[in-house]
Amino acid sequence: MSLTISPAALEQRVLNVLQNHGFTEENARAVAQVITAGERDGCKSHGLYRLEGCLKVTAAGKASGTSVPQIHDAGGAIIEVAAGGGFAPASFVAGKDLLAARARELLSPVIAALAMSLSSVSVIGNALRLRGQKL
Incomplete structure (x- = not known):
């Protein structure tokens, strides 16, 4: 028997677990956001499959679900976020606003637009290359 639930409901269940x-x-x-996105996008290694692993490594004391990421900012182009023994997604969330602000400071709009354009071309090129291939 299979069960279909919305991404929001799945995220809430994973959050509760x-x-x-x-x-x-x-x-x-x-x-929970990473696991839900992985499941939604069909990336099984980052979907629900990952939940058991997260629980096992915390139970074994190899990772912490209570750590507080620490941001180290020397003011340049590199922003370091130390996970403190925790999981990477919490560090990404902790550092994203500072990273976005720093990118606005350091990148000219022309370079940012060029980078976004090249990224789109790369995505389209890869999609065309992979079209028809069984993955």
């Missing part, structure tokens, strides 16, 4: 296993809301939400 993680919090019931000791994750803080911030850590649980960040990991």
Whole structure:
């Protein structure tokens, strides 16, 4: 028997599981968003399959669901976010606003537009190359 639920409902269920296993809301939400996106997008290695692994490594003490990411900003182009033994998604969330602001400061709009255009060309090129291939 299969069950179909919305991404929002799945994210809430994953969030509840993680919090019931000791994750803080911030850590649980960040990991739940990645797991939900992976499942939604058909990337099974980052979907629900990953949930069991997250629970196992925290139970074994190899990762923490309660860590608080620390941002180290020397003011240049590199922003370091230390996960403190936690999961990467919480660090990504912690650093994203500063990273976006820094990119606006350091990148000219022309370079940013060029980078976005090249990215689109790359995505389209890869899609065309992979079209018809069984993955």
